[in-house]
Each structure stands twice: as structure tokens, then as C-alpha cells.
Amino acid sequence: MKGLRNLCINLLVIVSLLLPCNVAQAAAKEQKAEDAKNGVVQVNTVFTDDADQKHIVYGGTGFLVGDAEDTEYVITCNHIVNPSDEIKVAAFEFLEIPVEEDTLSNTRYETEVVLEGDVVVSATIVNTSDELDLAVLQLSQPIYTREPLTILTSKNYDTNSLPYSTTDKIYTMGYPDEIRFDSPVQYYSDSQVIMTAGSIVNLLSLNGVQVIESDTSIGANNCGGPIVNEYGYVIGMNLLAKDGMYSCSLDSTKIVKVLDGLGVNYTKVNENPKTEEVKEPTTKIETKETIPLYLIIILCVGAVVIIALIITIIVLKVSSNRNREIQSKKEIKQAESQAIEQFVNRPNMAVREMQHKEVASKSVDTNVLSNDGGETSILGKSESFSGQINLGKLIRVKTNEKIAMNKAYFSIGKDTLHVDYSIRDNGTISRQHAAIRKMGDGIYLEDCNSTNGTWVNNVRLNKGSRVKLANGDMVKISNEEFKYEL
The missing domain is CATH 1.20.5 (Single alpha-helices involved in coiled-coils or other helix-helix interfaces)
Structure with missing residues (x-):
């Protein structure tokens, strides 16, 4: 009893000493990400009418890079500085400006970056890319109240050794709403920058472009803005593109390759800063290594369990003593x-x-069955005893691979983290493409709103619909053929 009590006290002392250090470091990281807001700017495409009145056609988010003492540049989306003809026509009609045959081509458009309120700095377009939806702007003068951001990227533009990975915490930055000719608010300040937290879901090449997929929300209000990590380093630029349910950002390797090719002077690093030593002001002890947060949680839970056991033992002992007295x-x-x-x-x-x-x-x-194909299954009298349900199997035509399905809901796609069977060698497969599920009257194939479709016996399923399977049916996941057998 006394030993357990002493152990519990020691654990609580350790937790109380370590927790402030880790909390302080987490707060410091979040503050660094928060500081990156100072490098986010509003970019506007404007024109001046015959009455010398300036109007915003379209606007959006960008971020500063470069040298605050020399030349500063802005990274943003190409569609912000080169709006479509549809947007231009809509702007003229909204402003009640007659649109003639040559109005769009004869109108002179300018690019501006907001300093504060309606005070702006003119910018010139250095280069753009339709494929990457990327634009590089050069400011006519530095903005001394803002701080250019640092880009985190790999060495030699290598996408196989990126200094960030899936599950890393990230933040997307932008403004509260889309900026257009008809927006009620047309100028935002740095204090109105919105920071949305999320995590990296995937790092991949999408249509030949290296992108970062995340579970954050990216829209017209924050596209062109930076996606930063916990240290405030830029790892990409927000795009309007989507891959299923995930948002996409242009990877930093593409951005720095363009900047280096243009000879732009900016700051980039290849790794995150080293963890600094934590010094307690009241002691001379230096903490060189930090204990992971998950270990602290385990220690706390263990301490609570031990305390609960001690209380239980005490209660039982008191109860036993009372019985002995009676x-x-x-x-x-x-x-x-x-x-x-x-x-x-x-x-x-x-x-x-x-x-x-x-x-x-x-x-x-219970019997163990093995066939010539190398597939082995265990059959019991009750499916609930083994915890498995037999949905049959799929035979992949291309490789003759046999896929046993032993769950009531068996999902298929290319997302290795979220499906039961992953097709990683076919880029046409959606992340969560299709599923086979057991229902009351049989086994059904269901399309999960895939991009390139799901077929049964050469008949395509409507998105989100399902069809009952029969033994010998031919199933096609995009262009991958499978034979279904019970």
C-alpha cells in the first residue's frame, strides 16, 4: 500500500515537471505559425475608367518572399492576376460600363498589392504558369511593415526526400471571403488574415504537378495564400484544385524551382529548426531533450489508474475492518x-x-481450407465467433491476384490509409473508389462517387449507387478488371 502511494506521488511529480515544458514548446510553435500572417498580402487586379475612377475586377491572397531591404516579390495564383473574360464582362456590367467588341482588349489592367486599407503598392508580373496556376509578382518598393516568408523545401527539388510528411500539422492562410468587383468588403488588413489548422493527408503528383493534399478547407478566399507548418515555414501555395474530399496545394519544390530559374533572391531552408534547450528561470537545470506528448499522456493515465486502485484498496480494507468488528x-x-x-x-x-x-x-x-491459388480461409460454425464475414473474392484479371473479402463493408481505392484493398499502381483509381458490402438479400457492389466510374458486366453504375453481385460477374474499377466469385 505504502509503495503504491509513493510510486503514484513520484509519477505525479514527474508529470508536473515535464508538462509545462511541452506546453510551452507547443505554444511557441503555434506562435511561429501565427507570425506568418504578417507575410500574407491581398493582391488585386484593377482598371481605371474614363472618369479616372479605379475599380477592382478580381482579388485574392498572396504571400511575400524576397529581401525586405532590397526587392520583394509576391507569390499568388495566376487566375487572380489574369481573371477570365467572364469575370471581366461581369465586372463591366455591374459597374454599368458598356461592353463593346474591343472593350476587353483595349482596357488596361494593373496589379496592386494592398499595404493597409486602400493604400496599395503597384506590382509587375514577372512570370505566370497556367499549368501550375502560379504567378510571380515584383513590388515597386518593399513593404516595410510586412515580413517576407521563408520557404521549406528539399534539396535539388527532390520530391522523394521532402522535409515534411503525412500527418504533419499545417495551416492554410487567406481572407474571410472572396474578393470581387461586387464584394461588400474589398480591402483587408493583415489583422484579418484567417488561419485554418489541418494535417497533411498525402504527398503526390496530380496530373503531373507535385501537390500537398490536406484536410483543410481551401476556396476562393484563401487560394494563392501560403500553406505553412508549425514553424511558420511555407511548404506550398493553396490551389482551387480538389482530389476527392481533400484540398490541394502546390508543393514548395515547384515554387522554388520557378523562383531559382527566374533568379529571384529569397530565403529557403531544407529542414526545420532544431529544438532549443528549455531553461527554467528558478533553477540551473538545462533540459536538452523533451518527452513526447503521447508519453506524458500515458504517464498521466497510468497515474490516474494507480490512484483509482489505491482508493479501491482503501475502500475494500475499510469495509473489511467494519465487518470484522461486527x-x-x-x-x-x-x-x-x-x-x-x-x-x-x-x-x-x-x-x-x-x-x-x-x-x-x-x-x-472449424475447418481450414486451402486451394491451389494460395488463398486460405478459416470457416467456423458461427461467423460471429471468428469475427469475419465472407463476401466472396475478387480475382484481378491483370495479375490473377485473389482478394478475399472478409468484412461486411470492403472498400477499394488507392488511399492506402483508408481502404481495405489499395490499387497503388493505377493513377485512374479514385482514393475511395468502390466498396462491396453485405446486405439483407445478398452481396452488393457500390460506387463511392468515383471519378472514372465503376462497372458490372460492362454496365456503368451511377455515382453513389449500388448493384447486387452474382457469382461470375465481371467488375471493372475504372480500367481495372476483376472477376467476382462467391
Whole structure:
């Protein structure tokens, strides 16, 4: 009892000493990400009418790079500085400006970057890319109240050794709403920058462009803005593109390759900063290594469990003492003898009988079947005993691979983290493409709103619909063929 109490006290002391250090570091990281807001700017495409009145046609988010003492540049989306003809016509009609045949071509458009309120700095377009939806702008002068951001990228533009990975925490930055000619608010300040937290879901090449997929929300209000990590380093630029349910950002390797090719002077790093030593102001002890947060949580849970056990033991001991005071020593011995007989002999016999029955049931009702294809399944008398449900199997025509389906809902796609069977060598497969599920009257194939479709016997399923499968049906996931067998 005394040893457990001392152990609990020691664990609580360790947790109380370590928790402030980790909390302080987490707060410091979040502050660094928050500081990156100072490098986010509003980019506007404007024109001046015959009355010398300036109007915004379209606007959006960008971020500063470069040298605050020399030349500053802005990274943003190409569609922000080169809006479509449809947007231009809509702007003229909204402003009640007649649109003639040559109005669009003869109108002179300018690019501006907002400094504060309606105070702007003119910018020139250095270069653009329709494929990447990327534009590089050069400011006519530095903005001294803003801080250019640092880009985190790999060495030699290598996409196989990126200094960030899936599950890393990230933040997307932009403004509260889309900026257009008809927007009620047309100028935003740095204090109105919105920061949305999320995580990296995937790092991949999408249509030949290296992108970062995340679970954050990216739209017209924050496309062109930066996606930063916990240290405030830029790892990409937000795009309007989507891959299923995930948002896409242009990877930093593409951005720096363009900037380096243009000879732009900016700041980039290839790794995150090293964890600094934490010094307690009241002691001389230096903490060089931090304990992971998950380990602290485990220690806390362990401490709580130990405390609960101590309390339980104390309560049981007090209760036992009260019983001893009420009964005589002779009655206590008789009660203990009866309790021993009841809880040791009878329950153990019952348990042994149940175990013998279960062993007999398993030995009688369970068979192991193996076929020539190398597929092995275990069949029991009750599916609930083994925890598996037999949905049949799929035979992949291209490789003759046999896929046993033993779940009530069996999903297929290319997302290795979220499907039961992953087709990683086919780029036409959606992340969560299709699923086979067991229903009351049979086995069904269901399309999961895939991009390139799901077929049964050459008949395409409507998006999100399902069809009952029969033995021998030919299933096609995009262009991958499978044979279904029960």
C-alpha cells in the first residue's frame, strides 16, 4: 500500500515537471505559425475608367518572399492576376460600363498589392504558369511593415526526400471571403488574415504537378495564400484544385524551382529548426531533450489508474475492518471458508467445463481450407465467433491476384490509409473508389462517387449507387478488371 502511494506521488511529480515544458514548446510553435500572417498580402487586379475612377475586377491572397531591404516579390495564383473574360464582362456590367467588341482588349489592367486599407503598392508580373496556376509578382518598393516568408523545401527539388510528411500539422492562410468587383468588403488588413489548422493527408503528383493534399478547407478566399507548418515555414501555395474530399496545394519544390530559374533572391531552408534547450528561470537545470506528448499522456493515465486502485484498496480494507468488528472471529473464519469453497471450487469447475465445451466446439466446427491459388480461409460454425464475414473474392484479371473479402463493408481505392484493398499502381483509381458490402438479400457492389466510374458486366453504375453481385460477374474499377466469385 505504502509503495503504491509513493510510486503514484513520484509519477505525479514527474508529470508536473515535464508538462509545462511541452506546453510551452507547443505554444511557441503555434506562435511561429501565427507570425506568418504578417507575410500574407491581398493582391488585386484593377482598371481605371474614363472618369479616372479605379475599380477592382478580381482579388485574392498572396504571400511575400524576397529581401525586405532590397526587392520583394509576391507569390499568388495566376487566375487572380489574369481573371477570365467572364469575370471581366461581369465586372463591366455591374459597374454599368458598356461592353463593346474591343472593350476587353483595349482596357488596361494593373496589379496592386494592398499595404493597409486602400493604400496599395503597384506590382509587375514577372512570370505566370497556367499549368501550375502560379504567378510571380515584383513590388515597386518593399513593404516595410510586412515580413517576407521563408520557404521549406528539399534539396535539388527532390520530391522523394521532402522535409515534411503525412500527418504533419499545417495551416492554410487567406481572407474571410472572396474578393470581387461586387464584394461588400474589398480591402483587408493583415489583422484579418484567417488561419485554418489541418494535417497533411498525402504527398503526390496530380496530373503531373507535385501537390500537398490536406484536410483543410481551401476556396476562393484563401487560394494563392501560403500553406505553412508549425514553424511558420511555407511548404506550398493553396490551389482551387480538389482530389476527392481533400484540398490541394502546390508543393514548395515547384515554387522554388520557378523562383531559382527566374533568379529571384529569397530565403529557403531544407529542414526545420532544431529544438532549443528549455531553461527554467528558478533553477540551473538545462533540459536538452523533451518527452513526447503521447508519453506524458500515458504517464498521466497510468497515474490516474494507480490512484483509482489505491482508493479501491482503501475502500475494500475499510469495509473489511467494519465487518470484522461486527462478527466474531469464529464467524469470520466460517464465512471465509464458505467464500473460498464457493469462489474457488465451484466457479473454477464451471469455467473448466465451459472451456472444454469451447475447445470441443472449435475442434468439431472449424475447418481450414486451402486451394491451389494460395488463398486460405478459416470457416467456423458461427461467423460471429471468428469475427469475419465472407463476401466472396475478387480475382484481378491483370495479375490473377485473389482478394478475399472478409468484412461486411470492403472498400477499394488507392488511399492506402483508408481502404481495405489499395490499387497503388493505377493513377485512374479514385482514393475511395468502390466498396462491396453485405446486405439483407445478398452481396452488393457500390460506387463511392468515383471519378472514372465503376462497372458490372460492362454496365456503368451511377455515382453513389449500388448493384447486387452474382457469382461470375465481371467488375471493372475504372480500367481495372476483376472477376467476382462467391
